[in-house]
Amino acid sequence: MTRRPPRPRERGIPEATVARLPLYLRALQALDERGTPTVSSEELASVAGVNSAKLRKDLSHLGSYGTRGVGYDVEYLIYQISRELGLTQDWSVAIVGVGNLGRALANYGGFGTRGFRIAALLDADPAVVGDAVAGLRVGHIDSLEEVVAREHVSIGVIATPAAAAQGVCDRFVGAGVTSVLNFAPVVLNVPDGVDVRKVDLSIELQILAFHEQRKADGRGGPEWIEALEA
Template identity: 75%
Template sequence: MARLPVYLRALHVLAERGVATVSSEELAAAAGVNSAKLRKDLSHLGSYGTRGVGYEVEYLVYQISRELGLTQDWAVAIVGIGNLGRALAGYGGFASRGFRMAALLDAEPGIVGEVIAGLTVEHIDDLETVIKDNGISIAVLAVPAAAAQPVCDRVVTSGVTSILNFAPVVLSVPDGVDVRKVDLSIELQILAFHEQRKAGGPSGVEEEYLEAVEGQ
């Protein structure tokens, strides 16, 4: 589930420090969750802990990696090589976790041909070919809002079944295609909401109903 990557990161840190064994209490603290939740999450994978002792770090890393599908190699394409696309292309955390940046695509002639992180940016006209030839099943969309749906349609037609969307639009996709959305503006708006509550609620309005609202 969605917290396994967080546990995995914490475990990697522990492993680097040479820690061989963790209790659910310790790992939960490192991951920022409570220990009962962590144990329940891990129990879904199987019974990989030892009662009275804890979990063996290396073994748990392997089990979680396998569960998440990180023991295989995923070819990823990034479409849209603006600042955000570049940030993603250059982010080291991907390669070390089973992800391989296999293609960068952009529509801008000034950007096509540029070499970023060892990859040459290709023209978006070649999108279909590039995706099929590289066996890409995951696409990252870092394109302008107006381009997002058309590009989405094209990558889906080419065989992509998982999309990470940074454009501020709700994409529509066929069944069987997963979309995750990261919207930087929405994150800020949620912070502003909390910030405002700290400052005393919306100006000039009763605050009662505010109690009913919000979690994370």
């Protein structure tokens, strides 16, 4: 049976807080690699790129792990955030679309250390099927349902052209996958109970261009940025 990643917001954690937890985790892991045993909220907030009041409020949703005058135990907070995000177990991932983006995702070494196992690569192009990528043989898209069942796929990644994305998503959902990461430049329609996260690099660039324009116009001061990000 396909496992479903946990949904922290079901426990009353705001979506904006959930989105920042990976930032805190990354900052804590960097501190841990440097041998830092404890960290104050101000120091952690600075490393994570948020203000300390927001950080303390976010972490309060997880419980009370800080000690006044001492700060947070880095290793323990790493564990608590990892547990909340469902990263204390491995999640099986299938990537559909093995073009340049799909290959780059498959070859990214950071997934394995963060609880994600790339279990399968699938494509519809006969010229791509059979290629060896990141130690895996690219399978044909026709085997998607079989692969999901065999590898217990929890998360489907769509890196196809826009025209193919909805069909791939429908097949993932039909196979029991309820968490989808979409890199295709299209909005996917999914039934209730299915979570879709969309990654659109062009939108991110446009947002950065917006910030640059604001700064050029003299409207990009810290107070304005804080208001925008609240």
